[in-house]
Amino acid sequence: MAVTFAHLPVLAESVLQAFSGLSGLPAGEEAGEGLLLDCTLGGGGHSALLLEAHPRLRLIGLDRDPAARDAAAERLAPFADRATIVAANFAGFTPPAPLVGVLADLGVSSPQLDEPARGFSFRTAGPLDMRMDPESGETAAELIDRLEETELADLIHGFGEERLSRRIARRLVAERPWTGSGRSTADLAYAVAGCFPPKARRGRIHPATRTFQALRIAVNDELGALDRLLREAPDWLVPGGLLAVISFHSLEDRRVKTAFLGDPRLERLTRKPLVAGEEEQQANPRSRSAKLRVAHRRV
Known part of the structure; x- marks a missing residue:
């Protein structure tokens, strides 16, 4: 589409x-x-x-x-x-x-956010891509699989200002591989949300927002x-x-x-x-x- x-x-x-x-x-x-x-x-x-x-x-x-x-x-x-x-x-x-x-x-x-196939948004399921140029570069799934847990945590904290970055990184690393797994942006958002206490999952801002921002910024070197x-x-x-x-x-x-x-x-x-x-x-x-x-x- x-x-x-x-x-x-x-x-x-x-x-x-x-x-x-x-x-x-x-x-x-x-x-x-x-x-x-x-x-x-x-x-x-x-x-x-x-x-x-x-x-x-x-x-x-x-x-x-x-x-x-x-x-x-x-x-x-x-x-x-x-x-x-x-x-x-x-x-x-x-x-x-x-x-x-x-x-x-x-x-x-x-x-780009509204098109699920681009993988920028967690609101609709799409591939874990997030590339501005869909024809070149590393996807979000490949980035998650490549980084060490500490590096991934630092990325989520630095680019997403996410206070639970270490807990999230630990969860994402434990669920590797993401590349070729068939899992979607919705699955990634679910994994991230699971790192938050139940009350925080029902806030105005989705708990995966900062992590998705961080991954997108990193994938595109924004x-x-x-x-x-x-x-x-x-x-x-x-x-x-x-x-x-x-x-x-x-x-x-x-x-x-x-x-x-x-x-x-x-x-x-x-x-x-x-x-x-x-x-x-x-x-x-x-x-x-x-x-x-x-x-x-x-x-």
Whole structure:
């Protein structure tokens, strides 16, 4: 079953406002009015809004997910050659020209979560995969089988901030192998939930949430990719060029905040992150945890 990527881009109005000054930025001769990089293209929602708002803007959109690229190609077709889609992870990409802006909408998209075959969610049974690029790399099941118990516990604690990480790791190691076992994300969630006392299993947040987050981050090296982006992106920008990052959990947001405060090349434009209003949160529940921080390259 194909992923439709029929989802709403989070913080759309805030992103448009953040990039409202693009037309006044200097740009190289090859860039025309300006070249913008969408590091996490998804279904092309943010890119389409920005291209429509800035008629002379050109854009490069990156995504590892072939389903996302197909959806974005359809969404961005009206903009013809102003939009270029590249199969790439932003951590390993170097833009061909100076940029007036860089946008990154981090984490996993709603369509990926909603598609059981991708293995991101415990709400419906699916394979223990969790790869952004389903054609390469190590799956979540292979990762669980490969790591020593202590390493797995440290991963679940570090990337999931899960206080029961050692108990969970012990359980997952005891139930090896996961690869080729035929067990699903639902089975993994059941094993994790069994590590919690009965009362904690009935809370608002599913007990497997933090473990699934940790495994997904590790499988896709999400924090490593973000660190490289924050380190390299300022050098891609023209003076005054914008760097905007939407994060969805504290591990990401702390990194962005620290980079924007400590990087002498950047000046932050948002002292506090921009968040979704009540209306957007009701229309798009994923937006409830979204935080947008914006900085620009010092002139």
